[in-house]
Amino acid sequence: ADVVDPLGGSWYVEDLTHRLKAAAKEEIGRIEEMGGAMKGIESGYQQRCIHETAYQHQNMVESGERKIIGVNHAQMAEDEPKAGQTLDPTVGIEQSELLLKLRQSRDEVKCCDSIEKITQAAKGDENLFPLVIDAVKAGASLGEVINAMKSVFGTYMAPSGF
Numbered sequence: 001a002d003v004v005d006p007l008g009g010s011w012y013v014e015d016l017t018h019r020l021k022a023a024a025k026e027e028i029g030r031i032e033e034m035g036g037a038m039k040g041i042e043s044g045y046q047q048r049c050i051h052e053t054a055y056q057h058q059n060m061v062e063s064g065e066r067k068i069i070g071v072n073h074a075q076m077a078e079d080e081p082k083a084g085q086t087l088d089p090t091v092g093i094e095q096s097e098l099l100l101k102l103r104q105s106r107d108e109v110k111c112c113d114s115i116e117k118i119t120q121a122a123k124g125d126e127n128l129f130p131l132v133i134d135a136v137k138a139g140a141s142l143g144e145v146i147n148a149m150k151s152v153f154g155t156y157m158a159p160s161g162f
Helices: 011-033 037-043 045-063 089-105 108-122 129-137 142-153
Strands: none
Touching: 037 045, 108 129, 108 142, 129 142
16 A cells, blocks of 8 residues: 555544544543652552553453454364473572582682672662672672662562552
């Protein structure tokens, strides 16, 4: 098609466009009434809308009201069920042994000092990256570095919207 609008300005497409535009303006108005996008994010509004829409969509799919080819409509015959992944239990044991060897071979004072520097710097606005590199070079584990930062920053939990 060599035209911008292959439907040639169809009244139906125009109506859908106007309805979409009106719904968008209405939603923007609701967000502005809350004090703007940041206030909406802080209150969990947008996340809640996403959860509600996803929940409605999933219910429509599960009830068959909304058909999705290959999911709840016109499905192909299933092959034999695939076996789940099995984990080799020795991998965890080997990793624990490697971590123990690391801790036994490192300079404990230097390692603890480097971890403490991360904790102190995290309380301010210092760049943590060079300190993390120093800590790893001193033999700190990933868990020790993360725990140093968690002690200051905590663990982020995204608002669920519920």
